[in-house]
Amino acid sequence: MVSTETSRLRAVLFDRDGTLVVDVPYNGNPDLVRPMPGAKAVLDALRSEGIATGVVSNQSGIARGMITADDVARVNARVEELLGPFDVWEVCPHAEQDGCLCRKPAPGMVHSACRKLGITESGAALIGDIGADVKAAEAAGAAGVLVPTPVTLAAEVAEAPLVAQDLAGAVRLLQEGR
Template identity: 55%
Template sequence: MFELRRPGAVLFDRDGTLIKDVPYNGDPDRVEPMPGAREALGRLRRADVPVAVVTNQSGVAKGLLTADEMDQVNAKVEELLGPFDAWAICVHDDDDGCTCRKPAPGLVIRAAAVLDVSPRDCVVVGDIGRDMEAARAAGARGILVPTPQTLREEIQQAAEVAEDLADVVDRVLSGAEVARPVVAAVPAPWSRGWNRW
């Protein structure tokens, strides 16, 4: 169990957590914030909690989008959601053997280093098991925010599950961990299929 106190930083997954998941998106016009994302980030910024993005973007390695297109999408994210204190991005594919691609801890460790905080003082927020595994591997606190794409077993295995991003911020700023919701209360997950990294 983590000591429940205000974190050194909150690290967000991008697709399915901060913005709606458009598979391998290279078009900034298709960027759409998740419900409550702007408000949640605003609350953290007003509380002087650094916020960062930790994201797998294997579409670059697969040749499905360019690094420039990815950068344009990330710029649109900041235009819509405000500036982030750090970005940690893995452009590798599963077979590349890197140490950054979630569920490996590299992105969490990299973002924490940029922010000059310990990974153990970070909270990682994401929508799938890879995000939670990366948090666990880095020694960070992981909070899962399920979407219809989140698998039931990912919800069951998560150490902490929040209803939405507002709930995440309530937990982070209050230092209070709320009991995990019953799995049956979460919308039945759909098959992730090809559209997840």
């Protein structure tokens, strides 16, 4: 039997591009950051409930030489200006072929975020717009919710155990299921 303490939602991690902000491929320009509809309200509600928030984001553009780590940091700073402060940020700068343990669907960033937050993975969830986000959550032992966008593949939607129309719906699913 799982105890209430370990199953209680303590943190919600979000994919950045396509989930929290409109996806601009390999964005290194903070001026192009636009929040997804409802993102600020969802984050504010989680924070008011004492639930930690974080971002876990693949940024292979760094490895590909299309953007720099400083570009990503500036974009992330703009995300915080628009959406409020996050308790933890995890960025994977590697390309898919690098074989790292952090790039989603690997669980490395989820594990790292949970360590930094001082929680177990069972108390965390990851919300994202593609199957790799959900798979990273599952591999880490966290809950995963898919919020499809036009780039989400039908197979990813079919495979995801939890699917919501928007961020508010994703958080509702998480809170109802715990």
